[in-house]
Amino acid sequence: MLKEYCQQKVVLINAALKKFVFAQNHIPAAIYEAMSYSLFAGGKRLRPILLMAAADAVGSRGDKFINMACGLEMIHTYSLIHDDLPAMDNDDYRRGKLTNHKVFGEAMAILAGDGLLTLAFEVMLNQPDVKEKNLLLTIHEIAVSAGARGMVGGQALDLMSEGRTIDVETLRRMHEAKTGALFGAALRCGGLLGGATDEQLAALTVYAQKFGLAFQITDDILDVTGQQSVMGKPVGSDEKNHKATYVSLYSLSQAKSMAEDTVKEACEALNVFDRKADILRSLALQLLERSC
Amino acid sequence: MLKEYCQQKVVLINAALKKFVFAQNHIPAAIYEAMSYSLFAGGKRLRPILLMAAADAVGSRGDKFINMACGLEMIHTYSLIHDDLPAMDNDDYRRGKLTNHKVFGEAMAILAGDGLLTLAFEVMLNQPDVKEKNLLLTIHEIAVSAGARGMVGGQALDLMSEGRTIDVETLRRMHEAKTGALFGAALRCGGLLGGATDEQLAALTVYAQKFGLAFQITDDILDVTGQQSVMGKPVGSDEKNHKATYVSLYSLSQAKSMAEDTVKEACEALNVFDRKADILRSLALQLLERSC
Numbered sequence: 001m002l003k004e005y006c007q008q009k010v011v012l013i014n015a016a017l018k019k020f021v022f023a024q025n026h027i028p029a030a031i032y033e034a035m036s037y038s039l040f041a042g043g044k045r046l047r048p049i050l051l052m053a054a055a056d057a058v059g060s061r062g063d064k065f066i067n068m069a070c071g072l073e074m075i076h077t078y079s080l081i082h083d084d085l086p087a088m089d090n091d092d093y094r095r096g097k098l099t100n101h102k103v104f105g106e107a108m109a110i111l112a113g114d115g116l117l118t119l120a121f122e123v124m125l126n127q128p129d130v131k132e133k134n135l136l137l138t139i140h141e142i143a144v145s146a147g148a149r150g151m152v153g154g155q156a157l158d159l160m161s162e163g164r165t166i167d168v169e170t171l172r173r174m175h176e177a178k179t180g181a182l183f184g185a186a187l188r189c190g191g192l193l194g195g196a197t198d199e200q201l202a203a204l205t206v207y208a209q210k211f212g213l214a215f216q217i218t219d220d221i222l223d224v225t226g227q228q229s230v231m232g233k234p235v236g237s238d239e240k241n242h243k244a245t246y247v248s249l250y251s252l253s254q255a256k257s258m259a260e261d262t263v264k265e266a267c268e269a270l271n272v273f274d275r276k277a278d279i280l281r282s283l284a285l286q287l288l289e290r291s292c
Numbered sequence: 293m294l295k296e297y298c299q300q301k302v303v304l305i306n307a308a309l310k311k312f313v314f315a316q317n318h319i320p321a322a323i324y325e326a327m328s329y330s331l332f333a334g335g336k337r338l339r340p341i342l343l344m345a346a347a348d349a350v351g352s353r354g355d356k357f358i359n360m361a362c363g364l365e366m367i368h369t370y371s372l373i374h375d376d377l378p379a380m381d382n383d384d385y386r387r388g389k390l391t392n393h394k395v396f397g398e399a400m401a402i403l404a405g406d407g408l409l410t411l412a413f414e415v416m417l418n419q420p421d422v423k424e425k426n427l428l429l430t431i432h433e434i435a436v437s438a439g440a441r442g443m444v445g446g447q448a449l450d451l452m453s454e455g456r457t458i459d460v461e462t463l464r465r466m467h468e469a470k471t472g473a474l475f476g477a478a479l480r481c482g483g484l485l486g487g488a489t490d491e492q493l494a495a496l497t498v499y500a501q502k503f504g505l506a507f508q509i510t511d512d513i514l515d516v517t518g519q520q521s522v523m524g525k526p527v528g529s530d531e532k533n534h535k536a537t538y539v540s541l542y543s544l545s546q547a548k549s550m551a552e553d554t555v556k557e558a559c560e561a562l563n564v565f566d567r568k569a570d571i572l573r574s575l576a577l578q579l580l581e582r583s584c
Binding site: 027030085087108113118125135147153 | 316318319320322323324327370371374377379380397398399400402403405406407409410411413414417418424425427428431432435436438439440441444445447448449451452
């Protein structure tokens with residue numbers, strides 16, 4: 001059921017992303033290609049799916065919020081392009097393909113990221129079928145979680161932690177900002193757009209926090225246990241780069257049991273929902289079986 | 293009169309920018325400082341002033357739209373930070389101060405730019421006293437003009453033209469996207485927010501296009517005739533970098549007379565307005581006396 005749900009959404013999201021980017025086709029070819037390249041480099045579309053699944057969970061129809069969903073994916077994609085830059089993580093591969101700057105050069109990669117971040121807002125501001133006030137509110141929440149108080153700030157913390165010993169609390173705060181904030185925005189905005197009650201919104205907020213934590217722990221586990229051919233990027237890079245992770249600060253087995261507990265808590269947070277939240281439940285459970 | 297108007301607006305804009313950035317003060321110190329550094333590095337606040345002056349011209353009160361005005365300045369500032377990066381123009385000085393990456397490092401400068409662009413939308417989405425529909429429409433217009441179809445696309449064109457011979461038409465298109473689009477958004481959005489009639493909006497659109505062109509021509513002239521101590525950056529850099537400019541494609545005296553003609557056309561476009569557009573008239577005329 002989860003597999004079919006995700007497949008259907010991925011088709012929908014990819015078609016919409018194509019449409020939105022294609023509407024830019026009279027822009028200079030080089031930046032059009034650089035933006036398209038990373039947007040269609042095989043992402044799992046997790047953030048847009050979470051937004052839609054949250055809207056479905058509160059009894060709305062997630063598909064309606066396709067502009068918001070695509071905006072989130074563009075923000076996620078721009079952040080990967082900038083993270084991979086030589087001045088940042090200096091990565092050559094992402095999802096088994098050369099990173100943006102390896103193909104288009106550093107300057108164009110910076111601009112492609114800037115272009116995608118800006119296009120995200122352009123597309124979200126055009127979301128139909130949502131009351132204007134609600135739309136302003138949700139896009140504002142996405143801006144806060146994508147900016148210096150969220151994702152960009154988390155990336156800055158990450159930079160500042162390089163080569164330093166950091167404790168579990170700092171690691172948690174860093175990930176909450178760097179990846180958790182955008183997950184939170186996806187789930188809360190899906191709920192808000194779908195007309196969530198206060199109780200439902202509170203439940204989605206807790207679920208998002210647990211989901212983000214479990215995502216990060218399983219990410220750290222995968223960097224140790226994963227297969228390069230499946231992940232599309234080198235494994236063991238955290239250890240090589242002396243990065244603090246849940247595996248390095250605890251142990252592999254402890255990290256695995258933390259991931260299980262956290263996924264359980266994520267599912268428990270959804271107890272206020274009926275079967276319409278089953279997709280969200282499955283998405284959390286699936287984190288324990290990640291292979292990429 | 294223009295001087296007092298600008299001084300009053302600059303005080304207002306700087307206070308609001310401080311407030312907006314200060315609301316971010318629990319973010320990681322390094323990125324907070326990097327964002328603040330460039331935002332308060334002595335900008336003339338031309339784009340926010342144009343937005344407010346356009347709103348004043350149509351009989352509204354420009355000061356009301358301070359969030360929108362500050363958003364424009366943040367977008368302009370982020371674009372300067374990214375333009376100055378080693379991978380882009382590789383500039384060490386801007387407005388007489390070290391560029392962002394020279395002070396905070398390349399990675400933090402990339403993030404500071406990303407943070408400012410995102411904060412711009414956060415702040416604009418919070419603009420009070422504007423009908424929600426009108427607010428969505430104007431922020432959308434700003435996103436379009438700041439993105440790959442506007443400013444970012446112009447920067448890409450600029451990159452692609454490096455070391456090549458380009459004609460006047462390509463030069464015009466590049467500047468229209470790189471700097472003209474955001475001037476256009478400032479003036480049109482000021483008009484839209486202030487309740488411009490269709491006739492007024494059309495006039496502001498023509499004025500913006502002429503203003504942008506005159507700005508660029510006088511910029512190219514200054515690079516030849518300006519004084520480094522006043523400009524805060526080296527002069528003669530266009531010639532050194534073999535950049536096509538209005539001076540190199542025509543001549544200094546031809547460029548001067550083009551600037552004069554274009555400013556005249558900008559003022560003529562304002563004939564549909566009464567004295568309330570005098571500030572816009574003065575702003576165009578002042579371009580002919582630029583020293584920085």
